[in-house]
Amino acid sequence: MSNWWRRLNSTWGALVLFTGLAALFYLPLLLGLRTFPDGDFTHHFLPFSLFQQQEWLAGRFLPMWNPFTYGGHPFLADVQAAVFYPLGDLLLLLTLPFTGAGTRLYFLQVEAVIHVALAGFFMFLFVRDLSGHRRGGLVAGVLFAFSGYLTGYPPLQLAILRTAIWLPLILWLLIRAFSEPHRWRWWTGAILAYATALLAGHPQTFLHLSYAVGAWILLLFLTQRRKDAKVRILGTFAFCTLPFALSAVQWLPSWEFTQSSVRAAVDYAFVSGGFPIRDTWQMVFPDILTQFSPLYVSAVGLVLAVVALWQVAGGAPRRSPVPSPQSPVPILLFTLTALLLSFGGNAFLYPIFYRFAPGWDLFRGQERAAFLVVFGLSVLAGIGAVALTRLSSRGRRGVAIGAILSIICGAGIVYAFLQGNGQTAVDNATFAQIAGISLIFAAATAALLWQPGWSRRRTALLVALAFANLLWAGFDTNLNAFGPARKTILSPEMAALQAAVDARNDANLGLPGRVYNEFRVYEDYGMRLGVEDVWGSSPLRSARYARLFDNFPLDRLWQLTGVEHVLTWRRELFGPSELLAEFPQATDTTFLHRLPDPFPRAWVVSQIHVADDDEAVALLADSAFDLRSTVILAPEESNLPAGTEIPLGPPGVANIQLQRPAPNHLHVDVSSAHGGLLVVSEVWFPGWRIENVTCNGCDLGDAPLRANLTFLGVFLSPGQTTFDLVYRPESVRLGLSISVVSAVILLGVLYWWRGRR
Known part of the structure; x- marks a missing residue:
């Protein structure tokens, strides 16, 4: 009982520690004195959050459609809206009454800080079990949470941060699940964590995470005893399938949306961008080339990673050709692979992945694989922190001297080939300052290694030193001069x-x-x-x-x-x-x-021209084409070949009234003597429905047509017609059904398993 209590106390103590460190790192934000700089956080994720809040306050908990951008946009299907992300939804629910934009911005920043704290805590859990010591978990947690990556642009691209933090938790839960395969709470935890990462809203980071998880599962299978293999296979199958079933309510509409989006077809030139090779120097000297240093895990972290590799070089030969999960070798190979991928087309590996690895041809910005690089370096550093006590005094002093000499030599090389040629983003004085402070942190780490023995006090100093190093490098990276209230004041143009x-x-x-x-x-x-x-x-x-x-x-x-x-x-x-x-x-x-005479939001035409999309674009751009009299339908909409002309009747005047009772709902009232085809300037997507029709003997169909390339079209009979256009995609209903049924099945299986035990 006492061992269990000490372990629990240690775990909760670590959570408190990482919460406190995150609060210290982002203290100006939490005090309301600063905000994140203008960019996607304030101009994209904040409006998304405000819109979802308004929808919830109106009692619409599935915000389907956003009429305020792109002439109408499927909000729920836009994966970055993360409508079903549990942590974001919980914080939104707790702060729902606070409707001011400044308050919403503040709470959204708090969410980012919470995620940074959780990143450190989850990494602590993983590396503590992997290395067998709390010291390794603490060091790895600090390095990962406050690395140049997680404190660089992911907080501004909130969806990246929301997704990335779940990797260490998933790997930790899988360690537990494979070591205790009959305890289904571990499998369930891994399933829920993986589903949460999928719901977090950044498919590219989820792809990176999934490849890491897949490699980890393969390693666990290769190194575990064959006893209980069937249970592990069953658990792995559940882990690989149930998260997608539980999150179907999000990914099914998102997949449907993606198929008709600008990202449905992209080429190699679009997706192959990545780090220039020279950016590797920012692993040692932050901020010398770019505003962000996403590969930076501190001088302290690099020294400790070297200690882990030193342990491998000086260790006993392996009896098995497959290294154990506790060995630094798999993590090293993983980190090097991720680093090569982060260079995109600037290195040899990404072109291979682009051609043969599923998913790597879908997303641009291969530098985001830096997420996996800093993850791997942080794990190596955690292993190295534990390996310190097993190194001989001679070995530790060798690492200490090597660390100092490496910083000095690295600074000389950078100055000779980059700084001296004006190829960095800083002047000579700033570079000297960065190199000097990096040397100080390396020397301080070397001093801790130099003395024989080890103690808890020295562990605390090591953790504090790593945090101080990262605080120096990243504290002001994302701080803007204004607080939330001033940041969200409307500009004169907007007002x-x-x-x-x-x-x-x-x-x-x-x-x-x-x-x-x-x-x-x-x-x-x-x-x-x-x-x-x-x-x-x-x-x-x-x-x-x-x-x-x-x-x-x-x-x-x-x-x-x-x-x-x-x-x-x-x-x-x-x-x-x-x-x-x-x-x-x-x-x-x-x-x-x-504009004194704007075009109407809806109008009735008396003639149809059938054309494919390319011809439709050309006709719509031609001022000689009369939009008021003729509408363009695609061949698949009209079931007629391209080039067909169809008169609908004599032209006439139509009286039209539109109302928007809800963002996804248009009420239409039309009076037309001759009928025709009503064109509504709302963007067409699969999921628009025609409901509540009132007219004399007419049949409007179940769904509007795609008219004029990308807008809504409805056939009208002569006379008075009223109906509703409602955006309610079948993919949402189907996804919700799959998610609910999967959750019920999972709960039922857990209840049965618990009763059986």
Whole structure:
């Protein structure tokens, strides 16, 4: 009992420690004195969080559709929204009444800090068991949590941070599951952790994590005793399948969305970017080449990683050709592989993975494999911290001297080939300071190694030294000069635009006209202001809709999307406009225009032209093509060959009224003497449904057509017609059903297994 209590106390003590260290590292954020700098965190993830909060407060807990970006966007299916991510949802639920943008920004930053603390704690659990000592877990946890990677751009790209932290927890739970295969709580924990990583919202990091987990499972199978092999196989099968079933409610809609998005087809040139080879120097000297140093785990960490490798070089020969999981060899091979992959097309390995390894041809930014590099280096350092006591005094002094000489020689090489040639991002004085401080930390680590023996006090000093090293390197990397309240003050342009749109909130058939923001304010501003824009910043968007922004005439784009207000750098537009306001900037001026005769958000046409997508783009761009009289349908929508012309009846006037009771819901009321085809300037996706139809003997069908390349189309009969357009994808219903049934089955199996025992 006493051993169990000491272990539990040790575990909770580590959680408190990492929470405290994370709070210290991000103290200015937690005190509300600073914020993360402008970027994806403030301009993408904050609007996402605000929109989800507004939907929850309205009682809509499955926010399907976001009308405020890209002319309409499938919010739930956008994986970065992470609608079902448990930790983010829990914090949102606890802070739901706080609706201010500044407060929401503060709590979102708190979420990032919590994730950094959990990253350290999860790594502690993993390396403590792997190395057999608490010292290794503490060192590895500090290095991983506060590495140049996890404190660099992942906090700003919150989805990366949310996903990455689960790797050490999954590996730890798998160690326990393979060593005690009949205890299904370990398998269940691993299943839930893996499912949570999938729900966290960054598929590329999840891919990296999955390859690491797969390699770990293979190593465990190769090194475990054959006893209970069937149970391990069953547990592994459950681990590989149930997380995808539990998270089907997210990935099924996301997969459906991806198939019609701009990421459905990408080439090697797009995805093969990675670190330049020279960026490897930032493993030793942070910030000398770029703002972020994602490969940096401190001078202390590098010295300890060398100790782990020294142990291998001087150890007894292995009896088995397969190294054990506790050996540094698999981690070293893993780290080197990840480092080579992080270079992308600049090294030989990524082209092989691109061609033969599933998933590696889908994502750009191969430098994000730095996540696995710092993970591997942190584990090696943790193993090295434990191996210290097994090294001879001569060996420890050799490592100490080697560490100091390596920093000195490295500084000389960098100066000779990079700094002296002006190829770094810092001046000579700054480089000398960075090299000098790195040398001080290496020398301090060497001093700890030099003395014989070891003690708890020296362990504490080692952990503190590693944290201090990383605090020096990364403390101010992501700190902006303002607190949340000031950061979220609306710019004059945004305030004026919101007032202009609100003044005409039902002027376009009952809806406001859309806005064309020509990069004058951040792209996702509409989600905060409730303004419907044609732009957005999500990396996923409809591929067909994106074609309207590729060498496409702006006036035709504005007509197709129902734009009424334009925020631009242009004082004069190429058509009639009313200049509402102008805002001088440091280098240019922003102008707010209103179009006096905006195109309607919906209209009825009397003729159909059947064309494929390429011809549709050309016709829509041609000012001679009359949008008000003719609509373009794809051959698969009309069941007719391209080039077919279909008259629907004589042209006539239609009275149209639109209402938006909810973001995913449009109520349509049309009165047309001759009928025709109604075009609605809302972006088409699979999942739009026609419901609650009221008309005389008409059949509108179950779903709208894809009209004018990427918008909604509904056939109308003569007379009065009312109906609802509702975005409710079948993939969400199916995914939710699979997730619920899987959860029930998992709970049932656990209950049965517990009763059986």
